[in-house]
Amino acid sequence: MADTLEIRWHGRGGQGTVTAAKVLADACLSGGRHVQAFPEYGPERAGAPLRAYNRISSHELRMHCPVLHPQVVSIVDATLLDAVNVTEGAKEDAIFIVNTSRDPQEIRKKLNALPTQKVFTIDATKIALEHIGRALPNAPMLGAVCKVTGLVTLEHLLEDVRKSFGKKFSQKIIDGNLEATRRGYEEVKEG
Numbered sequence: 001m002a003d004t005l006e007i008r009w010h011g012r013g014g015q016g017t018v019t020a021a022k023v024l025a026d027a028c029l030s031g032g033r034h035v036q037a038f039p040e041y042g043p044e045r046a047g048a049p050l051r052a053y054n055r056i057s058s059h060e061l062r063m064h065c066p067v068l069h070p071q072v073v074s075i076v077d078a079t080l081l082d083a084v085n086v087t088e089g090a091k092e093d094a095i096f097i098v099n100t101s102r103d104p105q106e107i108r109k110k111l112n113a114l115p116t117q118k119v120f121t122i123d124a125t126k127i128a129l130e131h132i133g134r135a136l137p138n139a140p141m142l143g144a145v146c147k148v149t150g151l152v153t154l155e156h157l158l159e160d161v162r163k164s165f166g167k168k169f170s171q172k173i174i175d176g177n178l179e180a181t182r183r184g185y186e187e188v189k190e191g
Contacts, residue, residue: 004057005149006067010086011052011076013045016138019164020076021052023142027152027160028056036061049084056151070094072149076124076141078102081110092116097144097188099124099137104191120148122188124180131180132173139177143184154185 007024011017018039025037036055041048053067069089078100080086086096094117098107101123108119122144124137132139139161146157161181165174 003059004055004061005072005151006070007054007056007072007074007145007149008067008070009052009054009074009076010080010084011050011138012080013041013048013050015076016136017050017076017141018052020074020138020142020145021054023160023164024054024145024151025056026164027146027157028054030160031152031156033058034061036064040066049080072097072145074141074145075099076137081107087111087113090117094118095120095148097122097141097148099141101126104189106191108191118148119191120144120188121191122184124184127180127183127187131176131183133176139180140184140187143181143186144188147185147188148190154182157181157185 009017009021021037025035029035034057038053040051055061069091071091072095073086073090075086075098078098097120100121104119104121107121113119124140125135127140128137146152158178165177
C-alpha cells in the first residue's frame with residue numbers, strides 16, 4: 001500500500017455507501033492506521049447521487065478536503081456510470097470496483113479506462129438480496145474493496161463489521177451482512 005491511500009465512493013442515498021466508508025475507516029483504525037471517512041451529499045438524500053471518501057495512512061492526516069485524485073474508486077451503483085463522471089481525477093494507476101453483473105472487460109470499455117488502470121466487478125446487489133433480503137450493496141462492496149486493496153484481512157474486516165452492526169441490528173441482520181461481506185471479498189473479479 002502507498003503511504004496514503006485515497007478512496008472515493010460513488011453511490012446513491014440509502015445504499016449504505018457512507019456506512020461502508022465508515023466501517024472501512026474503523027477497520028483500518030483498529031489496525032493502527034490514521035484514517036478519515038466523510039460523506040458529500042447533494043440537496044436530497046434517498047436515491048440521490050452521493051460521494052463518500054476515505055483517506056488511510058501510516059502517518060497523521062492533516063489534509064481535510066474531498067479526495068480529488070483517488071487511487072481507488074468504488075462505484076456502489078452502476079447507474080451512476082451514465083450519470084456521473086466517476087473517472088474524474090482518478091490516478092493513472094487507479095483501481096475501479098463496480099457493483100454490476102456485467103463483465104469487467106465490458107465495464108473497462110464503458111469507463112474508457114487507461115491500460116494502466118485496473119477494473120474489478122462484483123454483483124454486490126445480488127449478494128445483498130440473497131443474504132440481507134434488500135438491495136443494500138454496501139457490505140459486499142466493502143468486502144471487494146478490502147480484497148482488492150489488501151488494506152485489512154477478511155477476518156479483521158468481519159470483526160469490524162460485527163462490531164459496527166452489532167450495536168444496532170438483530171443477529172440475523174448481522175449474520176447476513178457478515179456473509180455478504182465475505183462473498184464480496186471472495187467473488188470480486190478483475191478484468
